Amino acid sequence: TQLLEQSPQFLSIQEGENLTVYCNSSSVFSSLQWYRQEPGEGPVLLVTVVTGGEVKKLKRLTFQFGDARKDSSLHITAAQPGDTGLYLCAGSRHITGGGNKLTFGTGTQLKVEL
Amino acid sequence: GAGVSQSPRYKVAKRGQDVALRCDPISGHVSLFWYQQALGQGPEFLTYFQNEAQLDKSGLPSDRFFAERPEGSVSTLKIQRTQQEDSAVYLCASSLTGGLRQETQYFGPGTRLLVL
Numbered sequence: 011t012q013l014l015e016q017s018p019q020f021l022s023i024q025e026g027e028n029l030t031v032y033c034n035s036s037s038v039f040s041s042l043q044w045y046r047q048e049p050g051e052g053p054v055l056l057v058t059v060v061t062g063g064e065v066k067k068l069k070r071l072t073f074q075f076g077d078a079r080k081d082s083s084l085h086i087t088a089a090q091p092g093d094t095g096l097y098l099c100a101g102s103r104h105i106t107g108g109g110n111k112l113t114f115g116t117g118t119q120l121k122v123e124l
Numbered sequence: 125g126a127g128v129s130q131s132p133r134y135k136v137a138k139r140g141q142d143v144a145l146r147c148d149p150i151s152g153h154v155s156l157f158w159y160q161q162a163l164g165q166g167p168e169f170l171t172y173f174q175n176e177a178q179l180d181k182s183g184l185p186s187d188r189f190f191a192e193r194p195e196g197s198v199s200t201l202k203i204q205r206t207q208q209e210d211s212a213v214y215l216c217a218s219s220l221t222g223g224l225r226q227e228t229q230y231f232g233p234g235t236r237l238l239v240l
Contacts, residue, residue, distance in 0.1 A: 014166075052128070052215050052231025053167070098166050105172055107179040109155050112229065114166030 013037050014099055014115035022121045023089055031084045031097055031118045039101030042075055042082045043112070047096040056084075089122045096120075126150070128232035130216050136238045137206045145201045145235045149218030156199050157229060158191055159215040167215050173199060206239045213237070 014035045023029055033042070041060045045053035057066050059075035059082065066073045072085040082099055099115040129148045137143050149156050155174055159167035160183075169183040175196040184191070188207075193199040203210055213236050217229040 016166075051233050052217070054231070055228050058228075096164075100166070105180045107177075108174050109172055109179060110227065111157065111169050111172055111180060112159075112167075113169065114159075117164065117166045119164065 013113050014101055016097075016099060016115040016118045018118060019116065020119050020121075022123065025090060025122055025124050026088050027122075029086050029089060029120070031086075031120075032081070033083065033099035033115050034081045035101060036080065037101065037113075038079050039103060039113075040079075040110070041102045042079070043100045043102065044073055044082070044084055045098040045100060045114075047098060053098055086120075089120075091122045091124060094120060094122050128216055128218055128230050130214075130232040130235050132235060133233065134236050134238075136240065138240055139206060139208060141206050142202065142204045143206055143237065145203075145214050145237070147199045147201070147216030147218075147232060149197065149199070149216070150230055151197075152220070153218035153230075154196075154221050155219040155229075156193055157217040157219075158199070158201050159217065160185075161213040161215055161234070163212075170201070170214075203237075206237075208239050211237055211239045 017032045043058045044056045047053040057073045062077045062079045064075045070087045074083045097118045100112040102110045131146045158170040161167040171191045172180040173193040188204045190202045213234040215234045217231045219227045219229045
């Protein structure tokens with residue numbers, strides 16, 4: 011059961027367009043991470059947001075953590091074909107005894123065409 | 125050094141067979157995680173080790189799934205009497221300590237299991 015819902019599930023756009031991916035949950039997380047995954051590979055971390063209301067920018071990518079730390083968004087400006095991949099949000103929760111486990115979202119498959 | 129490695133990369137099993145999936149974490153990483161990923165979906169947590177101790181196995185789907193990390197480095201995920209619903213990509217991840225909420229987990233490429 012995945013507690014984090016992402017929308018849209020699929021997105022196909024032209025190079026140069028802007029897009030936003032949403033990640034919503036009814037649960038509060040201590041931090042939220044965004045990953046990108048390409049076929050045949052594991053997810054690769056893009057960013058971690060910790061504080062409610064936090065905004066982080068990574069080149070053309072802007073990440074925002076909701077004030078209540080339940081939701082997040084990823085905005086890509088002027089998308090490029092190299093942005094193609096599966097985008098995953100993941101909420102972090104503490105494990106009794108130490109460590110943190112991730113609860114992943116349902117994923118957004120992005121395709122950017124020339 | 126090298127990243128997280130997993131073997132085999134692909135495994136085809138007949139229903140009812142036992143399989144063993146191996147994960148070599150980044151050297152020195154204390155924490156090791158196993159996830160299961162269905163096609164086009166996000167990974168789902170299976171189990172977590174801190175050194176050799178299995179601190180959380182709440183995500184294991186049934187008692188047919190068993191994981192171990194006897195010396196605190198390499199880990200093996202074993203699935204007994206495989207069923208078709210076990211077909212998925214099994215991802216392994218490691219992190220340096222696991223104590224920080226914002227610590228990075230480094231993922232391996234996964235083992236794609238197909239049960240016929």
